[in-house]
Amino acid sequence: MTITAYQAARSRVEMPRAAEHRLLSQITGEMMDAETAGLTGAHLAAPLHRNREMWSVFVTDCGTPGNGLPAELRASIISLGLWVQRFTSDVIAGREPIGELISLNRTMMEGLAVQRLAA
Numbered sequence: 176m177t178i179t180a181y182q183a184a185r186s187r188v189e190m191p192r193a194a195e196h197r198l199l200s201q202i203t204g205e206m207m208d209a210e211t212a213g214l215t216g217a218h219l220a221a222p223l224h225r226n227r228e229m230w231s232v233f234v235t236d237c238g239t240p241g242n243g244l245p246a247e248l249r250a251s252i253i254s255l256g257l258w259v260q261r262f263t264s265d266v267i268a269g270r271e272p273i274g275e276l277i278s279l280n281r282t283m284m285e286g287l288a289v290q291r292l293a294a
Contacts, residue, residue, distance in 0.1 A: 196287040202225050206273055206277050231260075
């Protein structure tokens, strides 16, 4: 079975929260690897770009009519996503460490893991 076929099959059976957790885990792992390697500034561009894209999708999804999450939770996710956008610029400029973004993603992963266990 090719990797493309495997990914297509997984996408049909994977629950949304599991997919979000997996994506957060992959991107957070990339940022952790970059932090461990001592990368700073523009050298962090690839993992930071992926993280920004992911959070942009979260923000867009939470702002979409018909989103099933409670309004307060959607508002919190949108607020966090906007913070990620601003803070990422500070990380690239060398004014802030990448660790804060890693910490936020790990907290989100913990929340998703608890939701999956409760479901």
